[in-house]
Amino acid sequence: NAGVTQTPKFRILKIGQSMTLQCTQDMNHNYMYWYRQDPGMGLKLIYYSVGAGITDKGEVPNGYNVSRSTTEDFPLRLELAAPSQTSVYFCASRSWGEEQYFGPGTRLTVT
Amino acid sequence: GQQVMQIPQYQHVQEGEDFTTYCNSSTTLSNIQWYKQRPGGHPVFLIQLVKSGEVKKQKRLTFQFGEAKKNSSLHITATQTTDVGTYFCAGLNNAGNMLTFGGGTRLMVKP
Numbered sequence: 252n253a254g255v256t257q258t259p260k261f262r263i264l265k266i267g268q269s270m271t272l273q274c275t276q277d278m279n280h281n282y283m284y285w286y287r288q289d290p291g292m293g294l295k296l297i298y299y300s301v302g303a304g305i306t307d308k309g310e311v312p313n314g315y316n317v318s319r320s321t322t323e324d325f326p327l328r329l330e331l332a333a334p335s336q337t338s339v340y341f342c343a344s345r346s347w348g349e350e351q352y353f354g355p356g357t358r359l360t361v362t
Numbered sequence: 363g364q365q366v367m368q369i370p371q372y373q374h375v376q377e378g379e380d381f382t383t384y385c386n387s388s389t390t391l392s393n394i395q396w397y398k399q400r401p402g403g404h405p406v407f408l409i410q411l412v413k414s415g416e417v418k419k420q421k422r423l424t425f426q427f428g429e430a431k432k433n434s435s436l437h438i439t440a441t442q443t444t445d446v447g448t449y450f451c452a453g454l455n456n457a458g459n460m461l462t463f464g465g466g467t468r469l470m471v472k473p
Contacts, residue, residue, distance in 0.1 A: 282459065293368075293450065293465040294405070301459050309460075310363075341404055350395060350407035351452070351461060 252277050255354035257342050263360045264332040272327040272357050274342030280352075282345050283325040285309075285317065287338040288356075294341065300325055332361045364389050366453045368464030376472050381438040383467035385451035392454040394427055394434045395461065400447045408436075408449075441471050 258273045276283065281302045286294040296309030300319040314336060316328040325344075329336060337360050345351040365388040375381050385394065393412045397405040409418055411427035411434060418425045424437045434451055448468045452461040 284461075286463075291468075294463040296460070296462075299460060343405075347458060350410060351397075351405075353404040353406070356404050 254278065255342055255344055255352050257340075257354035257357050259357060260355065261358045263362065264329075266332060266334065266361060268332050269328070269330050270332070272329070272340055272342075272359075274325045274327065274354060275323050276325075276342075276344040276352070277323065278344065278346070278352065279322060280344035280346050281322070282347070283319065284343045284351070285315070285325070285327045286341045286343065287311065287336075288341060289338050297327065297340075329359075334361050337361045364453065364455055364462045366451060366462045366464040368451055368467055370467055371465065372468045372470070374470045374472065375441050377443060378440050381441050381445070381469055383436050383449050383451075383469075385434045385436075385453075385464050387432045387453045387462075389453075390431050390456070392431075392456050392458055394431075395452045395454070396425060396434075396436055397450045397452060397463075398447050399450065399466070403447075405450060438469075441469070443471050443473050445469060446471050 255276045284299045285297040295311045298317040300306045303322050306317050340357045342354040343351045367386045395410045396408040399405045415429045416427040422439045426435045448466040450466045451464045
């Protein structure tokens with residue numbers, strides 16, 4: 252199993268540009284999550300999904316959108332990028348009652 | 363909403379000294395999980411505690427879950443340089459769909 256994969260690993264965006272961060276898991280997990288982690292800080296939940304077709308907002312959803320058309324994929328869309336969205340983005344997945352598996356992260360800089 | 367607080371935020375120790383990080387939730391938790399994040403890496407699952415008053419050990423690491431299921435601790439005996447990283451606790455809500463992460467404790471070990 253590859254686990255949780257994220258692309259790209261790094262990205263530099265200009266203010267106002269848009270992009271999609273990809274996340275795929277091959278463990279047939281129902282639950283998937285997107286977090287952002289600012290330097291030296293903890294993890295803040297952006298959006299989560301409890302299954303295909305179901306998504307819900309987390310703590311900091313503004314400026315982001317998600318979709319979950321399949322069990323495997325949970326892309327995160329940034330519209331009109333702003334410098335405040337400079338961060339490391341982690342995707343994670345898990346099964347009911349089990350631990351959470353994290354992807355390697357996407358390091359995003361908005362200038 | 364559920365809040366999980368973690369102290370201390372930082373801890374510098376001499377190699378061989380002990381280390382403890384504490385985690386407190388504003389609400390009763392279904393379970394609590396601990397993760398370790400090495401510098402530049404992603405969070406990796408360490409352990410899950412489910413029962414009130416539960417204590418689990420992993421070599422030099424001892425994890426406790428409080429009787430009221432609102433607090434937890436991680437104790438490392440005789441730290442080593444390989445213990446360097448940030449330790450996060452995460453509480454699972456009663457609906458079982460979301461983990462709320464504490465802010466993390468960053469451990470630095472001087473050789």
